Amino acid sequence: MAKTPPEPPRPLTINDVASAAGVSKSTVSLVLQGSPLIREETAARVREAAASIGYVYNRRAADLRRKSSNVVGVVINDLMNPFFAELLVGIERKLAQADYITLMAHTDENLELQTKVLQSMREHHAAGIILCPALGTPPALVKQVRAWGIPLLVMVRSLGKGDYDYAGSDNERGTFLATEHMLAAGHTQIGFLGGQTGAVFDDRLRGYRKALRAHGVAEQAELIRSAKPTREGGYTSLQQLLALKPRPTAAVCYNDIVALGALAALGERGIQAGREFAVIGFDGILDTAHANPPLSTMDVHPGGLGESAAELMLERLKHPEAGRLRFLAEPTLLLRTSG
Incomplete structure (x- = not known):
């Protein structure tokens, strides 16, 4: 039996x-x-x-019962830019200290992909979402995510006026200081390289224009070269600048990646950056210290900015009814050989 x-x-x-x-x-x-x-x-x-x-x-089962989790979604628009990688490290470090897990997604400036990613994070009951918006993101997205009952923090790239939480840097002040430094060094033909239409681009361009006005220097439309905020964008726009007559002697760049592309264009022409043509970037990524030559930049401390963004999200999760939360990093001039 x-x-x-x-x-x-x-x-x-x-x-x-x-x-x-x-x-x-x-x-x-x-x-x-x-x-x-x-x-x-x-x-x-x-x-x-x-x-x-x-x-x-069984944390997953508990999350489903609570309709929330210990996961914070972080949506990055351009991971090819080291700035965002350094930013992400800061976010992840601070969230981990508070026992939150970071779920990262990359949109590559694609609005359709951004929509899918955000929807997926909603389905996974993310406790909160930190978003670096893709170019062209409508401001209405803030209300949409709020309707899901998920806290949203917009980071780096503003979505215009509104009462949403935001972490970024004082872009206008940064480019104002960079341009003012060039003017004080005797440059009057100063280009502005990189960036496309959008709030961040407008802020940085506004600082450049404000410095010119403050020093009585007339703005020249041909010195402003809009381009993708990439190395290729910086390389191409610097080549265009060098073709002008009279030739400019300096450039303020939208970000460090654009500035690194500009340095490559100068090197190809045999023009010494810093001596014959001054270049200043924006962001303060680690690569700038090892550029050839070392790149001057407006440093916003990307890792620290990421930590501050995470702190705002943690504050929002603790106090859902609090008023608008905001952090602006103050750019400081990190002067090296190129500028």
């Missing part, structure tokens, strides 16, 4: 953990969720009891 197979063991529950730790079920639940409401010695006892009986917390 065949033996009846033994019944599988009953799955462990938080009731078992509560019994082993000598606390209530609600206390166990709060400890497993990382709540600060429980004293550390009690929390340690609960974790030790869970480990001793072999209980494993």
Whole structure:
């Protein structure tokens, strides 16, 4: 006669953990969720009891029950730019300290892909979303995400006026200071390279124009060269600038990547950056210190900016009803050989 197979063991529950730790079920639940409401010695006892009986917390199931998670979605528009990689490191570091997991997605400036990514994060019950918007993102997106009940922080690229949370840098002030430095060094034919229509581009261009006016220098439309904020954009726009008569002697760049492209164009022509033609970038990415020659830049400390953005998101998650949260990094001139 065949033996009846033994019944599988009953799955462990938080009731078992509560019994082993000598606390209530609600206390166990709060400890497993990382709540600060429980004293550390009690929390340690609960974790030790869970480990001793072999209980494993099913965070995904808990997330589904709560319709939220410990995941913060971060949507980046251009990971080819080291600025955003450094920014992401700062975000991830700060969120990890608060026991949040970063779920990153890259849109490559594609609005359709951005829509799909945001929808996916909604379906995965993201606790919050930090968004570097793709070019052309409509301001109405803020209301759309809010309607989902998910906190949204817009970062780096503004979506115009509104009461949404925002973390970025004082772009107008940064390009004003860069242009003012060029003017003080005796340059009057100063180009502005890179950037396309949009709030960030407009802010940086506005600072350039403001400095020219402040020093009584007439703006020349041919010195403003709109281009993709890439190395290729910087390379091409600098070539266009060098073809002008009289030839300009300096350029303020939309970002560091554009400036690195400009340095390549100068090197190809045998023009010494810093001595024969001055270049200043914007962002302060690590690569600027090792450019040839080392690149002067308006430093906004990308990693620190990322940490500040994460802090705003954590503050919003703690206080959902708080007023608008905002952080603006103050750019500082990091002067090196090129400028």
